[in-house]
Amino acid sequence: MELLSGGDILIRALSDAKVKHLWGYPGGAALHIYDAIFRQDNLSHILMRHEQAAVHAADAYSRATGEVGAALVTSGPGATNAITGIATAYMDSIPLVVISAQVPQEKIGEDAFQEIDMIGISRPTVKHSYMVKRPEDIAETIAKAFYIASTGRPGPVVVDIPKDVTDPNNKVAYKYPEKVKLRSYQPTTRGHSGQIKRAVNLLMSAKRPVIYSGGGVVLGNASEQLRALARRLNYPVTNTLMGLGAFPGTDRQFVGMLGMHGTFEANTAMHHADVILAVGARFDDRVTNATDRFCPSAKIIHIDIDPSSIAKTVRADIPIVGPCDVVLSDMLDQIQQGDLQTDESAIGEWWQQIDEWRARHGIYTASRYEPSTGDNIKPQDVIKTLHKVTKGEAYVSSDVGQHQMFAAQYYLFDKPRQWLNSGGLGTMGFGLPAAMGAQMAHPDATVVCVTGEGSIQMCIQELAACTQHQLPVKIIILNNQALGMVKQWQDMQYGSRYSHVLYEDSLPDFVKLAEAYGHVGMKVTRYDELESRMEECFAMKDRVVIMDISVDHHEHVYPMHVAPGSMRDMWLSKTERT
Amino acid sequence: MKRLISVLLENEPGSLSRVVGLFSQRGYNIDSLSVAPTEDKTLSRLTLTTVGDDHKIEQITKQLNKLIDVVKVIDLSEGAHIERELMLLKVKAGGAARAEIKRCVDIFRGQIVDVGPTVYVVQIMGESAKLDAFIEALGDAVILEVVRTGVCGLMRGEKSLKI
Numbered sequence: 001m002e003l004l005s006g007g008d009i010l011i012r013a014l015s016d017a018k019v020k021h022l023w024g025y026p027g028g029a030a031l032h033i034y035d036a037i038f039r040q041d042n043l044s045h046i047l048m049r050h051e052q053a054a055v056h057a058a059d060a061y062s063r064a065t066g067e068v069g070a071a072l073v074t075s076g077p078g079a080t081n082a083i084t085g086i087a088t089a090y091m092d093s094i095p096l097v098v099i100s101a102q103v104p105q106e107k108i109g110e111d112a113f114q115e116i117d118m119i120g121i122s123r124p125t126v127k128h129s130y131m132v133k134r135p136e137d138i139a140e141t142i143a144k145a146f147y148i149a150s151t152g153r154p155g156p157v158v159v160d161i162p163k164d165v166t167d168p169n170n171k172v173a174y175k176y177p178e179k180v181k182l183r184s185y186q187p188t189t190r191g192h193s194g195q196i197k198r199a200v201n202l203l204m205s206a207k208r209p210v211i212y213s214g215g216g217v218v219l220g221n222a223s224e225q226l227r228a229l230a231r232r233l234n235y236p237v238t239n240t241l242m243g244l245g246a247f248p249g250t251d252r253q254f255v256g257m258l259g260m261h262g263t264f265e266a267n268t269a270m271h272h273a274d275v276i277l278a279v280g281a282r283f284d285d286r287v288t289n290a291t292d293r294f295c296p297s298a299k300i301i302h303i304d305i306d307p308s309s310i311a312k313t314v315r316a317d318i319p320i321v322g323p324c325d326v327v328l329s330d331m332l333d334q335i336q337q338g339d340l341q342t343d344e345s346a347i348g349e350w351w352q353q354i355d356e357w358r359a360r361h362g363i364y365t366a367s368r369y370e371p372s373t374g375d376n377i378k379p380q381d382v383i384k385t386l387h388k389v390t391k392g393e394a395y396v397s398s399d400v401g402q403h404q405m406f407a408a409q410y411y412l413f414d415k416p417r418q419w420l421n422s423g424g425l426g427t428m429g430f431g432l433p434a435a436m437g438a439q440m441a442h443p444d445a446t447v448v449c450v451t452g453e454g455s456i457q458m459c460i461q462e463l464a465a466c467t468q469h470q471l472p473v474k475i476i477i478l479n480n481q482a483l484g485m486v487k488q489w490q491d492m493q494y495g496s497r498y499s500h501v502l503y504e505d506s507l508p509d510f511v512k513l514a515e516a517y518g519h520v521g522m523k524v525t526r527y528d529e530l531e532s533r534m535e536e537c538f539a540m541k542d543r544v545v546i547m548d549i550s551v552d553h554h555e556h557v558y559p560m561h562v563a564p565g566s567m568r569d570m571w572l573s574k575t576e577r578t
Numbered sequence: 579m580k581r582l583i584s585v586l587l588e589n590e591p592g593s594l595s596r597v598v599g600l601f602s603q604r605g606y607n608i609d610s611l612s613v614a615p616t617e618d619k620t621l622s623r624l625t626l627t628t629v630g631d632d633h634k635i636e637q638i639t640k641q642l643n644k645l646i647d648v649v650k651v652i653d654l655s656e657g658a659h660i661e662r663e664l665m666l667l668k669v670k671a672g673g674a675a676r677a678e679i680k681r682c683v684d685i686f687r688g689q690i691v692d693v694g695p696t697v698y699v700v701q702i703m704g705e706s707a708k709l710d711a712f713i714e715a716l717g718d719a720v721i722l723e724v725v726r727t728g729v730c731g732l733m734r735g736e737k738s739l740k741i
Contacts, residue, residue, distance in 0.1 A: 128646040184646060307643070
C-alpha cells in the first residue's frame with residue numbers, strides 16, 4: 001500500500017471527496033498542507049485575501065452548484081477570521097468543510113504562537129467538528145466530514161489538524177473509505193406515509209391555500225417537485241428570502257416573497273389562508289412577525305428534513321419530517337393516483353381575491369415608489385434594469401441591507417441557486433466573495449454582486465483575488481451614501497437621528513478604486529444613462545466592472561411589517577399603512 | 579416543571595461540551611448534570627435535569643438529537659422511572675449535636691462514612707427531594723461542605739435506552 005504524509009493524505013482525500021476548488025489562505029501551521037498542494041494538480045487552490053472571504057466563496061460555490069464547498073485556513077487568526085464565514089453557512093444550512101490548521105499537539109494548551117481552540121470557538125456555528133490526532137485518521141475524518149456536511153440538514157463541518165499530523169516525515173498508508181456509516185447519525189430519507197396522506201387530504205380540501213416554500217427546497221433540489229405540485233393544484237406560492245428561485249419569480253402563481261419585506265399579496269394571503277403548506281421553511285422571525293398573531297385561521301402542514309425546525313416558533317398541525325423532494329413527490333403521486341380534485345370554485349374565488357390585492361398594492365403590478373427622473377435614480381429601478389439587461393439569467397449575490405431587499409423583491413428569479421445571499425446571519429461582506437464562488441462554479445455565466453457602498457467595503461480586498469484568478473464578476477453598488485437599512489429604521493423609529501450611518505465625505509472614489517485593482521469603474525448618476533451603461537458593463541465579459549450608481553438617499557424598502565403585528569400589518573410607503 | 583433527560587452519547591473528546599454548549603447557546607437551563615462511560619466504553623450516559631414546559635422540552639430533545647455525537651435521547655419524566663442522587667455532607671458534630679445528627683442520618687437511611695473528633699461526613703442517597711429534606715432536617719447543625727452528584731435515572735420495566 002502506498003505510504004503518504006498527513007499533508008498529502010489530506011489533499012488526496014479532498015480530491016477523493018470530489019473537491020475541485022479549495023479556497024484558502026496559508027500560514028505557519030498550514031505549511032505542510034500547502035506544500036502538499038504545491039506538489040499535486042488534482043485540485044486547484046484559490047488564494048483569497050482574507051479567510052472570511054475564502055469561506056464565503058466556498059459557501060457560495062456550494063450554493064451555486066449543490067456540491068460541498070471546501071476552505072482551508074491556518075491556525076489562530078486564520079481560524080478566527082473564518083468564523084463569520086462558517087456562521088454564515090451554518091445559519092443558511094450550506095454544506096461546507098473547513099480545514100483549519102492547528103499548532104502541533106505538544107504545544108496545544110500552552111498559548112503557543114497562533115494557537116486558538118478552534119473546536120471550541122467554532123462549536124456553536126458548526127454542524128459538527130473534528131480534531132484529527134493521527135495521520136492514519138485523516139482520510140476517514142474527511143470522508144465523515146463530507147458525509148455529515150452534505151446529508152440531512154446540510155451545514156458546515158470543521159476539521160482541525162495539528163501541524164505534527166501533517167508532518168512530511170511521518171508517512172502512513174492511504175485509503176479513502178468507500179462508505180461512511182455513523183451509528184449516531186442517520187438522516188431521515190422518507191416522510192411518514194400516514195402523515196403524508198393526512199396532509200394531502202387537508203391540502204385538497206383547502207379553500208384559501210398558500211404554499212410557503214423556503215431555502216430547504218433549493219438546498220434539497222426539490223424545485224422541480226414543488227413546481228409540479230403547485231401547478232397540479234393551481235395554488236398560490238410564496239418564497240422566503242432563502243427560497244427565491246425555487247418557484248419561478250415570473251410565474252402567475254408566484255405571489256412574491258413573504259415576510260418583513262414581503263409583498264402585500266403574499267403577506268395578506270398568508271394571513272387569510274386556511275391551509276398553509278410550509279416546505280423547507282423555518283418560520284423565521286423575519287417571516288412571521290408576532291408568532292401569536294400569525295395566520296390565525298390556518299392549518300399548517302410543515303415539511304422539513306430537520307425535526308427541530310418543526311414547531312420551533314409556530315405550531316404545526318401536520319408535521320412531516322423528510323427530504324422535501326421525496327415528500328413532495330410522494331404527495332403528488334397520491335394526488336395523481338387518486339385523481340384527487342381541489343375545490344375549484346373556492347380556489348377560483350381565492351385567486352380573484354389575490355389578484356385584487358395584487359392590483360391594489362402589488363410591487364410589480366402597482367408602483368410602490370415614485371419613478372426615477374433625471375438625476376434621481378430609484379434603487380428599485382436599478383434592479384429592474386439589471387433584470388432586463390441580464391435577461392433574468394444572472395447569478396446574483398448580495399450583501400445585507402436595503403440593496404439586498406430591493407434585489408430580492410425586484411429581480412425575479414426563475415431558477416433555484418441563482419440567488420446567493422446571507423439570509424440567516426445577515427453578513428455584510430458576503431456579496432463579493434460569494435459572486436467569486438459562483439463565477440468559479442459557472443465560468444461562462446453572468447455573475448453580479450448587488451451591494452451597497454457600505455457592504456462592499458467589508459470584503460473589498462477580494463478585488464485583488466478577482467484579478468489573480470480571472471473571476472470577471474460585475475459589482476453593482478446602490479450608492480445612497482448611507483447605511484441605508486439602519487437609516488431607514490432610524491427614520492421610522494428614532495426620529496431620523498442618523499447615528500453613525502453617514503460617512504462624512506469619506507467614501508472612496510469607486511471608479512479609481514476599481515482601476516487601482518486593474519478593473520473597470522463606472523459612475524452613473526442619471527437615470528437616462530442607466531440602461532446603456534449597464535449594457536456596456538455586461539458586454540465586458542472578461543473584466544471585473546464596478547458600477548457605482550448614485551441612488552435616491554431617501555428611499556425606504558416597502559412593504560415593511562409593522563412590528564409586533566400579524567402578517568398583514570404592513571407599512572406600504574412612508575405614509576400608508578394596512 | 580422539572581424534567582429528567584437521559585442521553586446516550588458517543589464517548590468522544592468534546593462531546594460533553596457540545597451538550598453543555600447547546601444548553602447555554604439556546605438559553606436552556608441545566609439544574610444538574612451527571613455523566614460517565616457505560617459498560618460499553620465507547621458510550622457515555624448523561625443525565626440532566628432541567629425545567630421547562632412541554633414545548634421547551636420538545637425543543638431540547640430535538641436539539642439534543644441533532645447533535646452528531648448523540649446516539650439516543652429520552653425524557654425519563656414522561657414515564658415511570660427511578661431517579662437517584664448521591665450527596666456527601668461534612669457537618670460539625672461535636673457535643674450534643676453529635677447524637678442528634680446520627681439519629682437524623684439513621685432516619686434518612688444515610689451512612690456516616692467518615693468520623694472525626696468534631697466532624698462527620700454523611701452520605702445520603704435518594705431522590706433529590708430527599709436530599710433537600712435531609713439538609714432541612716439537620717436544622718441548626720453547622721454544615722461545612724455539601725457535594726451532590728447530580729441526578730441519574732433509569733426507566734422502570736423492560737424498556738431501556740440502548741443502541
